[in-house]
Amino acid sequence: MKTQVSALCAGLPRPFNGAEMTAIDKRPLPGPAMIRSFGIEGDMVADTVHHGGPDMAVHHYPRDHYAGWDAWLGGHDMLERPAAFGENIVAQGITESDVCIGDRFRLGSALLxxxxxRKPCWKIEHHFGRKGMVARIIKQHNCGWYYRVVEEGGAQAGDSLERVEVGHEGWSVARVFAALYDPAHEPAPAQLRELVALEKLSGPLRDKLAARLET
Structure with missing residues (x-):
């Protein structure tokens, strides 16, 4: 699996909804960027409780979903530019159903x-000025995902994003998202145990799933 990255994007925290801060407004970087263990140099998160850290270093939201959002929203100016959903990687041709937890991708000299x-939150709706977006993401599982950085390196727009190793086969990002957040796909205890056993699923999520099993 291979696609071309059309933009690498970064942003800094800015005021948002009064006292809130957010870095969802990301813009394309003009040249090469270094991808570090904490994310892309020049990119920051505002809410360090729910975002950031090694398991959420780089965010990818499929450009493939933009046309569906444009139709659902009745058009929106933000969809005409990259990173409308606060993503770091802008690329077409890879979606949540195509990739699994633990899949490794080479981007430039970095290994992700x-x-x-990605769990959707109210900030997406505030960013677009439209209610109902979170519910649509939960229903359609068009959530995007996070990478951890296995090997730091440099990359830029135009580089290939190529899968070089398959992770937990059968556990696509879409399937894991559905099990975690979609009430219509409430997992049975056996499925929860499988999720907890996914070594490459982020530790905090595995801990939450283990707590669900105990209750």
């Missing part, structure tokens, strides 16, 4: 590994 789906 899929660690978890």
């Amino acid at each position: 590994e899929i660690s978890q789906p």
Whole structure:
């Protein structure tokens, strides 16, 4: 599996909804960028409780979903530019159903590994000025995902994003997201045990799933 990255994007925290801060407004970087264990140099998170850290170093949201969002929203100016969903990697041709937890991708000289789906929050709706987006993401599983950085390195727009190793086969990002967040796909205890056993799923998520099993 291989696709071309059309942009690498970064942003800094800015005021948002009064006292809130967010770095969801990301813009394309003009040249080569270094991808570190904490993410792309020049990119920051505002809410360090729910975002950032080694398991959420780099965010990828498929450009493939933009047309569906454009139709659902009735058009939106933000969809005409990259990183409307606060993603670091802008690319077409790879979606949540195509990739699994633990899949490794080479981007430039960096090596990335899929660690978890992205959980949608109210900031997406505030960013677009439209209610109902979180519910649509939960229903359609078009959530995007995070990478951890296995090997730091440099990359830039135009580089290939190529899968070089398959992770937990059968556990696509879409399937894991559904099990975690979609009430219509509430997992049975046996499925929860399988999820907890996924070594390359982020530790905090595995801990939450283990707690669900205990209850």
